Amino acid sequence: MTQTKFHMAHLTASEMRDAVARSPVVLLPLGSFEDQGPHMPMGDYLLADVVAGQIARKAAAAGHEVYVAPVLPFGGADYFGYMPGGIALSQTTLQAVLRDMLESLLRHGITRLIILNGHGGNCTMIHDVTRTIWLRDGIMIPSFYLWRVAAGFLPGVVGAEQAAQSGGHGANPLTSIGMHLLPDLVREDLLPTVHEEKTAWGLNVSDFGTLDLDGAQISVPLEGDATASRGIGRGDPRLCSAKTGAALTEKLVETGLKLVEHVLKHGER
Incomplete structure (x- = not known):
């Protein structure tokens, strides 16, 4: 079949039933709604959702059926409660939400699942939920922390020195990826002039x-x-660029495809 829809929210009920019968891989993007610096949109979940869509499309081009579940936009509360308008969930609430999301899919035999995480405050919670499912059912649900993986690729893209100077919250890799994927939402005129x-x-x-x-x-x-x-950690966002973001996004999508193929080859158990 030629896959034309990639987000589960776009499927009709009939299309969903047919897709589930073919045991596709389902990606679950998670993110946050917090201070990402004065220049970046607060919703980094938007980027997680776009990357997930690109992975699904690349996987389809390779002959695999992959869908993206609705993105969870609110991350686990950690450092950003000071931000007016920011929305975060307590770790216990977020854990219950992710567990319910996964159980809804597992109930119908959707076991080829990959979590695409876009928020550091989600990591421990994801591990706790997926470990419980593994111990109970023997179902492996891997988690792919997008921005940590991208940070690992950064020295190979811009060099070790610039990676050290630009890496951090509010800077690389998220700002560069945002400049590439959502350029209309990034306010480069608001980049801080002094670190x-x-x-x-x-x-x-x-x-x-x-x-x-x-x-x-x-x-x-x-x-x-x-x-x-102002939401910026140790990195200097003035060193970020759409070119860097394009290279990092390409590597993230390639890694996502490899993980999809690994799940298909080795199964969930």
Whole structure:
């Protein structure tokens, strides 16, 4: 068959029943709605959804049937409660939501599942939910943390020095990917002109929630307005570009296809 629809929300009920009978792979994109810096749209879940769609299309071109479940836009609460208009879920609520989403699919034999995660605050919760399903049912549901994987590709794209200078929340890789995939939503005119170094609790800030004590990284229960500069962590977003974003997106999509093929080859058990 030639696949023309890739998001489950676009399928009719009849089309969905037929698709499920063929045991497709289903991608579940997750994201967040928080401060991503003064220049970036707050909804990074939009990027997770676009990347998921591109993986599904590339997989279809390779002969695999893959669909994208409706994106979960709200991430687990961590550092961003200070942001006006931001929406986050408690970890216990988010865990219950993801569990219910997965159980709804598993109930009907949809077991070829891949989670495409776009928020660091989701990682532990995802592990807890998928581990419970694995121990109970022997069903393997891998999770692919998009921006961490992209950060791993960054030195190979821009070089180690620029990767170190530009990598971090509010900068690379998310800003470059946003410039590539959603250029109309990125306000390059609002990019900060100066990268600010910050201190908190009498120590230099290392990253969100961590301070430097003579080279030792100390975790502290501070929100991002205390440890970041307008939503920007240690990276400089002025070094980001749509060209970098295109290269990172291509690598993410290639990795997504490899994971789809691995799930199809090895099964869920």
